Amino acid sequence: MRAQADERHPDLRAALEHLLSAGGKRVRPTIVLLVGNMLGGNPDRLVTLSAAVELLHTATLVHDDLIDGALLRRGTPTLNARWSPAATVLTGDFVFARAAKLAAETESVPVMKYFAETLAVIVNGELTQMFTSKGIANRDNYYQRIYAKTASLFETCAYTAAMISNAGDETCETMRQFGYNTGMAFQIVDDILDFTSDEGTVGKPVGSDLLNGLITLPALYYIESHPGNSDVDELAEGGYADPQRVARLVAAVRASDSIQKAMGEANRFVDKALAALSAFPAGNEREALIELARYIVDREL
Numbered sequence: 001m002r003a004q005a006d007e008r009h010p011d012l013r014a015a016l017e018h019l020l021s022a023g024g025k026r027v028r029p030t031i032v033l034l035v036g037n038m039l040g041g042n043p044d045r046l047v048t049l050s051a052a053v054e055l056l057h058t059a060t061l062v063h064d065d066l067i068d069g070a071l072l073r074r075g076t077p078t079l080n081a082r083w084s085p086a087a088t089v090l091t092g093d094f095v096f097a098r099a100a101k102l103a104a105e106t107e108s109v110p111v112m113k114y115f116a117e118t119l120a121v122i123v124n125g126e127l128t129q130m131f132t133s134k135g136i137a138n139r140d141n142y143y144q145r146i147y148a149k150t151a152s153l154f155e156t157c158a159y160t161a162a163m164i165s166n167a168g169d170e171t172c173e174t175m176r177q178f179g180y181n182t183g184m185a186f187q188i189v190d191d192i193l194d195f196t197s198d199e200g201t202v203g204k205p206v207g208s209d210l211l212n213g214l215i216t217l218p219a220l221y222y223i224e225s226h227p228g229n230s231d232v233d234e235l236a237e238g239g240y241a242d243p244q245r246v247a248r249l250v251a252a253v254r255a256s257d258s259i260q261k262a263m264g265e266a267n268r269f270v271d272k273a274l275a276a277l278s279a280f281p282a283g284n285e286r287e288a289l290i291e292l293a294r295y296i297v298d299r300e301l
Helices: 010-021 027-038 043-068 085-104 109-132 139-164 169-196 217-225 243-255 258-277 284-298
Strands: none
Touching: 010 043, 010 085, 027 043, 027 139, 027 169, 027 284, 043 085, 043 109, 043 139, 085 109, 109 139, 139 169, 139 217, 169 217, 169 243, 169 258, 169 284, 217 243, 217 258, 243 258, 258 284
16 A cells, blocks of 8 residues: 555655554455455455555545544544645545556456446445435435445455455355445444544544534434434434534433444344355354454444
């Protein structure tokens, strides 16, 4: 990944180094490598693909932080905290381009097509979230949002790793289901952490999704069980712009059983992911994928 800025403008090299040194869980490339190794894929192609998906993820974070005005990520200043908006956008564009180049180096046209389609899904999801999802308490809307935002790339990681490992259609579909379900669980837990973690841990205000008008699964469970609540009723009318109202709702969600219900749903997605893995013989990679899926719902709340 670092090599993608070799022989480029020194500020681009410094920016990519800054982004990569901030760390992260690297869950997405881990899925690529584990699935591909489990299926006997070529190690060099798998490393190239894993670097491509992680760079794609990194590029989306660069643009997300700019859109959200976020100044910290993982406790480290974001690019837009240090650079102008124009320079930040261009850096994100560069990282997208290098991710696409790496995807092409897998020498698989189907992988390249799937990769490009995933980027389109992510961007469409961001635009939908920005323009038509504010204040909407609707499960279908929520599932579509978290698929576009997170699960689509998890799905791509598992599916394309199987594709370049020359797996059959049935195996590729099973891996796609594994990626989809782990991705959905991952985002639900992230949404739970938005309510349960402290600002120092997540690097943003508790309940920041609600403050941005985005109603996630814990809030949905609360809304469904508290019809007629004035704070809830005002959300659709822009009530999320009132910090005091949002603070009351966050406290109410935390004090209710909505967090546990949302976690139960995340666990159900993980169970589906584990069921997909049951079709494969025991081995180190399968066991590691099982542990990864379980880790998703074991993160500290």
